[in-house]
Amino acid sequence: MSPAPTSETPPLRLNIVGCGKLGTTIARLLADSGLVSLGGLYSRNRENAHKTLQFCAGGSVCNTLDALPRADLWLLSVPDDAIHSLAGQLAQLFPDWRGTTVFHCSGIHTAMLLAPLKQQGASTASLHPVHSFADPQQSLSTFAGTSCTLEGDIDSQQRLSALFSTIGARIIAIDGSSKALYHTATAMASNYLVSLMDMSLGLLEASGIAPQAAKELLAPLVMQTASNIFAKGPQKALTGPIVRGDRDTVATHLDALGQHSPELLAVYRELALVTLALAQQARPEAGDLHAEIGKLLSCTPRSLS
Numbered sequence: 679m680s681p682a683p684t685s686e687t688p689p690l691r692l693n694i695v696g697c698g699k700l701g702t703t704i705a706r707l708l709a710d711s712g713l714v715s716l717g718g719l720y721s722r723n724r725e726n727a728h729k730t731l732q733f734c735a736g737g738s739v740c741n742t743l744d745a746l747p748r749a750d751l752w753l754l755s756v757p758d759d760a761i762h763s764l765a766g767q768l769a770q771l772f773p774d775w776r777g778t779t780v781f782h783c784s785g786i787h788t789a790m791l792l793a794p795l796k797q798q799g800a801s802t803a804s805l806h807p808v809h810s811f812a813d814p815q816q817s818l819s820t821f822a823g824t825s826c827t828l829e830g831d832i833d834s835q836q837r838l839s840a841l842f843s844t845i846g847a848r849i850i851a852i853d854g855s856s857k858a859l860y861h862t863a864t865a866m867a868s869n870y871l872v873s874l875m876d877m878s879l880g881l882l883e884a885s886g887i888a889p890q891a892a893k894e895l896l897a898p899l900v901m902q903t904a905s906n907i908f909a910k911g912p913q914k915a916l917t918g919p920i921v922r923g924d925r926d927t928v929a930t931h932l933d934a935l936g937q938h939s940p941e942l943l944a945v946y947r948e949l950a951l952v953t954l955a956l957a958q959q960a961r962p963e964a965g966d967l968h969a970e971i972g973k974l975l976s977c978t979p980r981s982l983s
């Protein structure tokens with residue numbers, strides 16, 4: 679079993695394959711912790727590996743995959759679709775992977791993608807940081823507190839859990855069979871919030887509010903709502919016409935959308951139905967009013983076209 683690193687043990691050597699945003703940031707964070715020393719840095723475009731070397735002030739650029747040195751840890755930080763074939767390439771180049779931990783950071787895929795290396799002795803894992811690595815410099819100060827879901831071989835889990843806890847990660851064990859659902863949840867929260875804000879800002883502008891004023895109007899409302907959701911839970915955070923049972927207000931929304939933005943009717947209706955179910959749990963005493971809203975929504979066309 680691979681020993682979990684401590685400040686007493688010599689640093690583990692880490693190779694990075696795929697010098698993009700996540701790989702560069704994780705390399706620097708782990709190297710700064712002192713528990714890891716950087717080994718080989720490989721990216722198909724040598725410039726990217728040189729940028730990682732400069733950012734981390736450590737490691738050595740390898741021009742080809744077969745030039746990568748022996749290492750205790752290998753992070754395959756390439757796009758999700760490239761992980762499995764890269765694992766196959768590495769397995770062909772290096773026959774013996776005993777004693778190594780190889781991991782990737784995809785949110786949707788499991789350690790199974792690394793099977794070619796596991797078959798040759800590697801211990802494998804997937805570790806997904808729920809963090810947006812848009813800017814490596816910024817992530818250095820914002821990574822601490824990031825939740826990271828982890829699954830794979832037990833000894834890899836122990837090693838990675840110890841390492842990533844040192845750089846401030848909150849480790850959450852996840853069953854590999856749940857990763858698709860888990861990733862759907864995080865993508866819905868992050869991506870669809872963006873889409874919803876885009877729709878809302880568009881409607882505000884259509885109602886005559888200038889773009890900057892629209893952002894200033896919406897930002898405190900959204901921040902306050904998010905804060906309420908995480909402090910009190912969705913049921914208690916829910917306000918507005920549906921939970922109050924204001925049927926006529928909902929009917930006016932539907933009319934306004936039908937006239938000005940009929941393409942948004944379907945999304946309004948589907949979200950209203952989800953909101954109605956939440957409202958019924960939050961305020962069961964308003965059952966009759968909610969039933970009226972339910973009737974209105976059920977006879978609303980999904981679109982006018």
Ligand SMILES: NC(=O)c1ccc[n+]([C@@H]2O[C@H](COP(=O)([O-])OP(=O)(O)OC[C@H]3O[C@@H](n4cnc5c(N)ncnc54)[C@H](OP(=O)(O)O)[C@@H]3O)[C@@H](O)[C@H]2O)c1
Nearest residue numbers: 696697698699700721722723726755756760783784810811
């Ligand atoms: N960015 C995030 O916010 C985030 C968050 C959580 C998890 N992740 C996960 O982290 C992993 C990397 O994502 P990323 O956002 O860092 O991507 P990225 O910035 O596009 O970096 C990927 C790097 O891999 C290199 N690459 C592509 N194909 C390769 C191959 N076949 N062999 C070697 N290198 C290859 C690319 O550089 P070259 O063209 O030079 O090879 C690129 O710099 C993915 O699994 C992703 O799901 C990302």
